[in-house]
Amino acid sequence: MRALHRRAIEVVNSGQPKAGASLLRRALAESGWPERTSPLTARLLGTLAAAEVALGNTGEALRLLDHADDVAAPEDRALMLSQRALVSVLVGRMDDALAHFDDAIAVLRRGEDRAALARVLLNRGMLHQIAGRVRLALADLDQCARIGGSLGAVDGMPRTVAKAVHGRGQCRVLTGDIPAALRDFDIAAAVYADQGEGMLVVLAADRARALLAAGLPSEAATELDAALRRFPRLRMTQEHAEAELTMARANLAAGYHADARRWAARARRRFRRRGNHTWAAVAELTMLRADFDGGRRTAGIARGAARLAERLRTLGLRIDAEAAALLAARTTIALGDLTEARALLAGRDRPGAPLEVRLLRRIALAELGAAAGDRATTFAHARRGLALLRDHRGRFGSLDLQTGTTSLGGELASAGLAAALDSGSPEVVYRWLERTRAQAFRFRPVRTPADEQTVDAVAELRHHARQARAAELAGSHDPVAQRRCTQLEREIRARGWRVDGTGELTTEASFGELTAELAASDSVLVSYLTDGSRLLAQVVGDGRAALLRLGDPAAVHEAIARLRSDLDAACGRWLPTGLRQAIDLSIRHQVATLTEHLLDPLLDLVGDHNLVLAPTRGLSAVPWNLLDPLRGRPVTVTPSPSTWVTAHRAPRPSGPVLLVGGPNLDHATDEVDRLAEIYPDATVLDGPYATVEATLKDIDHRGLAHFACHGHHEQENVLFSRLDLVDGPLMAYDVHQLAAVPEHVVLSSCDTGRAVVRAGDEILGFTAALLYSGSRTVVSAVARVDDTAVVEVMTAYHRAIARGVPPGRAIAEATQTDTPMPFVCFGSGD
Structure with a gap:
């Protein structure tokens, strides 16, 4: 029986409650329960209760705990308290759960069962995290990890430590440290990989919450899609409902209000079936937010949000309660009841509140100022909110996350800009445009560390991309290579999300x-x-x-x-x-x-x-x-x-010239040969010499680089927009890794000037990658160009550049042809 119990604990803790419950019932049957009991009976019943509540059988779990209390030995008192606390958490009785955990920990600190103490600290830490008490949560989780680490491999401690690290990552999501959270999730995943898929699915949902907090709702939805397909088989109903609620929030952030409401309603139904009315209230708040963001501004929403705020406060969810009160305030402002709105907004920011809640308070106060005709108040709160967002953005080394976070401040930006336009002052309008446009350009670029796994993934991606391109040129397609490219692109992109930012930024021009x-x-x-x-x-x-x-x-x-x-x-x-x-x-x-x-x-x-x-x-x-x-x-x-x-203040480029001619482009050799006559000292990479390695080696500290290469704008994954070279693609990802980029770059073929524009006019694409990385001027096309006519255009352009004509004027004069040449001069223009 003891072996069965240990095995059942392993299975339940690895996220397989159904299988664990089966093992526990078998052990109880072998013990003769309920006709007779043994010293192990109470422990078996307590563990089975935890498995049953994970399966959504709350009534059965409470009944089992009552039986366990009846037969528990004095030395099992802490275990019974812990199990009752865990069941209370899973059914949303947070205050009861905390009292039971506190009592259990007090008992265990007087004893010698350090493994049990570590597990109870883990569970209390998770309770603190759910309630938004991040500092207390981190204290419990760190202590759990220390104790578990000191015990080595006994009693499943590696998994307990992994869960503590997982919980620390969840706390870091709340504090806005997304790169550190994702690194913690990776550490936990390495342990969970050997423990079954249950915890990996839970981890995927938490990773989605981290991406949502970074302003990447579509990426969060991708993580959730896979997890939601696996939850029904695992019968993890609480976690399943939480993932549905996160999907609702992802749809809300993406602007799909009707879909957000449907997902939140599904989550609420699932929580109610479990008897978890606390989490059902949180789902109801998301439904009201979907209605509000979808354009409904009714007294019913205001009353419902205000009632929900009181209810959530009573249930111990202070952060969710504040979010509900802020929603009620914003609705009453829209309805014109400013007195009630001021009452709802009384008080200060809650210390340690997540960024989302602090931004919601700022937008509510800015809207209150606008409704009252107090432009100064609107400006003050919009500025404070955008400053919070700027500090948050500075924690990210990934341009992907830096540009994504801008969406979190969209309403603040709109409120500030509307007030600026109302002021009629050109200087005020200018300042607000600068506060809200292309903010990622203000941060110093951070190069992703070239770890061995990333280097291997990039090399494999180049190989498969070359295979896919070869098939395309042959008039067919290679679905295996394309599928693997997609997988590798996501893996490489995700590694970049884990890089910390420096927080260093340039000042706005007055x-x-x-x-x-x-x-x-x-x-x-x-x-x-x-x-x-x-x-x-x-x-x-x-x-x-x-x-x-x-x-x-x-x-x-x-x-x-x-x-x-x-x-x-x-x-x-x-x-x-x-x-x-x-x-x-x-x-x-x-x-x-x-x-x-x-x-x-x-x-x-x-x-x-x-x-x-x-x-x-x-x-x-x-x-x-x-x-x-x-x-x-x-x-x-x-x-x-x-x-x-x-860019305009920077010195004009004066370094050497690099000319690159790519494969499968009929005019490439003719083009670079003509340009080599204009720049006799240029380095020329053409034919078999136009490799990625050679290009990356020779591009450093160039004053001018010209690429006569096929280009591809990847609308769905712009980090991998690329130029074709003889041995594979040179990607926007590669550009971001360069220590120095050419001051002046010309991309003479295809539509490599195209960009994906995110909220706040944050741009991503191959041309954008060069500008972010420090190129002063980039000339590229925003639509396809005629490969035959472009040779003459580029020859004329470079002859003008060699004479000292600024790039903006040179491309304007060179493109005055009968054939439309959709080239644009990006950057400084001189």
Whole structure:
């Protein structure tokens, strides 16, 4: 029986309660229970109670505990208290659970069973974590790990220590230290891998919560998809319901409000079936948040959230209670009841509250200021919230996470910018745009450590990507290679999430610094922005500043999509005369539409100056040089004005030149040969010499690098947008690992200027990777280019560069051809 009991404990603790319960009932039957008892009976009943509650059988668990109390020996008192506490946690009776854990720990500290003490400390630590008492949780978990570590491999202590590390990761999610949390989860996973899939599924759900806290809801949903398919087989109903609730929050963060409500309702039903009304209340809060975020602002939501706040407070969930009170306050503000809102918002930030709750308080207070006509209050709270987010972002070394976190401050940014627009001050509008746009560019890049596993994964990815590309060129596809590429890309990307940030950031350029730099370069800045459904432009330069309302955003985005499709269709292929004429006509129509909506209202202010454009959202895909008023005019596109000022102040590139000609591109050798005549001292990598290794070795400290290579923009995983070289792809991931990048880069083929634009106009893609890593100017195309015509364009461009013509002017002059050349000059433009 003792062997069966030990085995059952192992199975239950590894996340397999159904199998464990079967073993325990077998042991009880062998002991003769209920007709007779043994010294082991109480322990068997207590462990079976824990297994039954994990399976959702709460009534049966409580009945078993009552039987265990009746037959327990005095030395088993601590164990019975611990098991009753654990059952109380799983049914949501948090105060009862804490009292039972405290009593059990007091008994165990007087005894010699150190393994039992470690396990109870683990469970109390998890209770503190659920209730938001992070400091107390970490104290218990650290003590558990120390005791467990000192006991070695006895009594399943390695797994207990792994659970303590897992719990520490959960606490770090609450404190916002996502890289450290993910590292802790990796440590726990290495132990869980030998213990069965149960704990690995729980860990996957916790990893999803970490990604959600980092502003990556789609990645969180991917983690949850796999976990949710496995929970039914494992019959882990509590964990299953918690994962459903996390999926609801992921959908909420992604803006899918109806789906979020459905997932939360499913979780609530599952919690109620378990008799866990505490967690059911948390699910109900998520349902109300989905209604609110979906546009409902009703008195019913306000009353429901206020009642729920009181209920959650009574249940011991202080953080969830505060979130409910904040939701009630925001709803009452929307309904115009500012007196009630002030009452709900009374008090201060709760020390140690998660970032999400602190940001919710700031947005509620900013909205209260706006509703009361108190612009200063709105500014103050929006600024404080964005400062919290900035500090949070600084903890991440991964650009993926840095850009993702911007979405967490979307409502704060909107509130601050709306107040700025209402102020009518160009300088105030400028400052708020700078606080809310392309913030990841302000942080010093962090290179991911080249650990052995990552190096091997990158090498394997290059191999499979080359296989997939070879199949594509042969007119077929290799699904095995493509599937493996997807797996490796996710693995490599996830490793980057674990890297800490430095917190070092550059200062924003002041309005005065911007206007001085614009005057020195004879330039005018146009910052495009949105306010609700309005598309606006702030024009700064030539001694003045103005804010203009532009055309219809829907018409603009439709024209951008159609224009890119037309350019791709017309590029480098023979077409019947009628179809060619139809496409050319459509191109002219889309160009005219974009000109009308984006340029015509501001042409008088722009005059004949050089243009610096800071686009928003889909405007990053506009081929500006094709718009008639801009043909032949120097146009530079920048993520933000501060980014342009920083780049513009940097010294002009003066290092050596690198020319790279990629494979399977008919004009590549001709192109690099022509450019080699312009730059006789250049390093040329062409044909079999254009390898990834050689390119990465020779790219360091170059003043100028030119790539005549096929490129691929990966919309779904932009970190792996790439250029094709002879032995595989050179990826955006590789660019992020470089210690130094060329000051000036030209990508002459395909659409490598395209980007994924995240919330806050954070951009990702191959061109963006170069800019983030320090390239001062990047010239690339936002749609496909004609491979034959591009040779002449690039030759003309580099002849101008060699004469000292700035890149913005050089590409403007070189692309004045009959063939549309959708090249854009990104960065500084000079």
